[in-house]
Amino acid sequence: MSRGEEVRRMFDAIAWRYDLMNRLMTLGQDQRWRRFVVKQSGLEDHGAMLDLACGTGDITAAAHHSHPHCTIVGADFSPIMLHVAKKRFSHLPIHWQMADAYQLPFRSGSLSAVTFGYLMRNVDEPVAVLREVHRVLAPGGRVVCLDTTPPRGLMRPLTNFHFRVIIPLLGRLVAGDHGAYQYLTGSTMGFYEADQLAGLFTEAGFSVVGFRKFMLGTIAVHWGSR
Numbered sequence: 001m002s003r004g005e006e007v008r009r010m011f012d013a014i015a016w017r018y019d020l021m022n023r024l025m026t027l028g029q030d031q032r033w034r035r036f037v038v039k040q041s042g043l044e045d046h047g048a049m050l051d052l053a054c055g056t057g058d059i060t061a062a063a064h065h066s067h068p069h070c071t072i073v074g075a076d077f078s079p080i081m082l083h084v085a086k087k088r089f090s091h092l093p094i095h096w097q098m099a100d101a102y103q104l105p106f107r108s109g110s111l112s113a114v115t116f117g118y119l120m121r122n123v124d125e126p127v128a129v130l131r132e133v134h135r136v137l138a139p140g141g142r143v144v145c146l147d148t149t150p151p152r153g154l155m156r157p158l159t160n161f162h163f164r165v166i167i168p169l170l171g172r173l174v175a176g177d178h179g180a181y182q183y184l185t186g187s188t189m190g191f192y193e194a195d196q197l198a199g200l201f202t203e204a205g206f207s208v209v210g211f212r213k214f215m216l217g218t219i220a221v222h223w224g225s226r
């Protein structure tokens with residue numbers, strides 16, 4: 001089975017408990033970061049934004065709430081995550097679409113902004129995905145990425161404990177899937193440092209690349225312009 005197929009099956013399996021796990025793991029902070037992502041997208045009153053790897057749709061819905069006149073699309077390759085998103089936000093005029101991040105079903109230069117939360121950690125070729133995102137953005141369009149980042153510094157023992165003990169335990173008790181949340185810990189510890197990830201955005205062709213960290217330096221939001 002390819003890594004993509006494994007990742008897709010894993011998210012299909014945890015989709016129904018995904019939101020509750022997010023609130024618990026982040027002590028309720030995750031929605032604040034999602035609103036920051038939308039703010040950094042630079043979306044104006046009219047325009048089209050893609051929330052790629054939208055999962056259960058939190059960033060997508062936040063984008064609609066702050067930009068009700070924009071066209072907002074949520075896309076993901078997991079049918080069950082997408083099903084949960086559609087069910088949660090069926091009252092909102094959001095377009096939901098199955099799509100693989102490596103091959104986006106959008107015309108070149110057609111979007112004003114692309115956001116994604118916790119996608120980069122799950123793909124084998126982040127630069128290829130970033131180039132594809134660059135292709136669909138209009139000149140001046142912005143990309144914004146939310147992801148975990150390996151814990152460093154004085155708080156490292158505390159954050160290590162959170163990732164290695166608390167998160168897999170919550171995964172077993174709440175989501176009934178210890179493996180999926182062990183995967184989260186492993187993929188976070190082995191992921192790029194925030195400045196290395198910023199370098200990948202530059203390599204993919206983005207300019208004015210920057211990032212800001214949250215939650216004791218374990219979460220980073222990166223951005224760049226086409």
Ligand SMILES: C[S@@+](CC[C@H](N)C(=O)[O-])C[C@H]1O[C@@H](n2cnc3c(N)ncnc32)[C@H](O)[C@@H]1O
Nearest residue numbers: 011053054055076077078081100101117118122
């Ligand atoms: C951790 S969830 C994040 C969901 C949402 N962005 C959030 O902020 O909560 C990661 C999502 O990425 C999706 N994903 C992973 N690889 C993908 C790919 N190659 N193309 C599209 N979606 C992908 C998964 O299906 C999953 O829904």
